[in-house]
Amino acid sequence: RRDETLLAAAQRSGALPGTVPVVAEADGVELVASVWRWPFDPVVVGLEDAVTPGRTDDLVGSITGARPAVEVIAYRPTERAVVRLTGADGAVAYLKAVPPALLPELVDRHERLLAVGLPVPEVLATDPVRGLVVLRALAGTTFRERIKADLPGWPAPAALGDLLERIHRADPTGLATRAGRVADGIGHAQLVAAVAPELGPALDALTTRFAAEAEAVAARSGVAVHGDLHEGQLIVDGEGSVTGLLDLDDLAVGDPVDDLATLIGHLRFRAGGLDVASPAAERLHGHVCALHDHAATLVGAEAIDVAVAAVLVGLATGPYRVQHDGWPERVAAVVADATALIEPWIDMRGFSAAPHDGLTVDPQSGDRHPLPLTKGRA
Structure with missing residues (x-):
């Protein structure tokens, strides 16, 4: 069998x-x-070779030796896969498989960010026919792994802000343009409403606020953005220094607020799924709020609050898609968190900077409760 x-x-x-x-x-x-x-992906045609021992020795043999051990790290059907290859002597290389037509763009993205001194993996070899690229392994552990294991070495908010500013200095010439997280939030709100219609009023308010942000987003857009920056894309060492930046597939021209908002939104989402009484939750809550506060000083409180709310609405689609136990409650909690973020910037007449009272509204009952995150801008 x-x-x-x-x-x-x-x-x-x-x-x-x-x-x-x-x-x-x-x-x-x-x-x-x-x-x-x-592994016969019809679009990522090099996947079969990437995960079959010995099939890529022509690309990685000089690093790992023949027939290295294969471990699939990530796979998005029809989009990309990442494989870790480990030789008998422990030497490691990473092999990425993408649709062959997209390989030149991926290599170009790595070269652009290396040119501005960012710690992205160096491209060691490519196979244009199979859509394969060999990337140098980076030292350190992902920020996500450090959070999950409650290990020290979390990057400081100022260090993360500096990293993103360097991304935004990269040459944007020729990069595709992405609509941005706030625009994405409108479509995601429609998806959430389809599976949780009881959240309709809260989602309508969020959609209205996202639509009102379009002019501001257009005015500040036009720089290079990572496009999918979350805690799994950051390699950090034991001192909290960022030693690696991963997954450049979505590097594009867009809204500079998006990278901060995506990272904060993912961290808030992760914090919301933890036992609030645990030490790990308390630490993560504090870190998220410090980062959110720092982001507000960099791009403005209103801009970051609205963009993070849009990211959260996108993440709210996840519990239903994977059929997580208790997904309706989890989705409602995430939408409530997003709603709390836009409340300071909306009132019955339109949009204003009304003071936040530190409470969130239950989207079903209308009752007001303390926010899950109780420090900083949360």
Whole structure:
């Protein structure tokens, strides 16, 4: 007996080449899903070789030796995969697989950020036909791993702010333009409302506030942004120094507030899922609030509050997508946190800087309760 993993994806233009189409129909609408076996991704065509020992020795053999051990670190179907390769002597290299047409852009992004002194992995080798790139391993542990294990060495808010400012100094010429987190928040609010209609009033208020931010976002956009900066993308050492910046696939021209907001939003989301009585939760709460306060000094309190709220609405789609136990309560809590962030900047007449009273509104009952995060801007 052999266990196999099947994957599926859907697109507007029908089935992906080389996959098995599965057709479903509901309410007169036809959906075509493309199904394939791991690791035969129809778009990330180099994945099979990347995860098969010996198939990439031509690229990594000089670093790891022949037939290194293979460990899949991350995989987004039809988008990308990251594999850790470890040789018999312990030498490590990372192999990234992307759609071949996107490989030149990925290499270019690494070169741009290296040019401004950022600690991104050096590109050691590429295979344009298979869409494979070998990246130098970086010393340190991800910020996410340090949080989960409650290890010391968390980067200070000022250090993170400096890191992002250096990203924003990178040459934006030729990079794609992304709409930004605030615009994304509008679509995500619609998705959340579809599965949690009882949150409709709160989501409507958030959508209205996001739409009102469009002019401000457009005015401040135009610099290079990481595009997906969360705690898993930062490598840090035991002293809290950032020694690595990962996952440059979404580097684009956009809103400079987005990178701060994405990081803060992910940390707030993680903090909201912890036992509030635990030491780890208390430490993370304090760190998140200090970072949020620092962000407010850099980009303005209103800008960061609204953008973080938009990130949280996007993260609120997660518990339903993975069918997390108790997902309705978790989604409601995240939406309540987002709502609390926009409350200082909205009133019945429109938008204003009304003082925050430190309470959050239950989206179902209307009752007001202390926020989950009780320090700083939270």
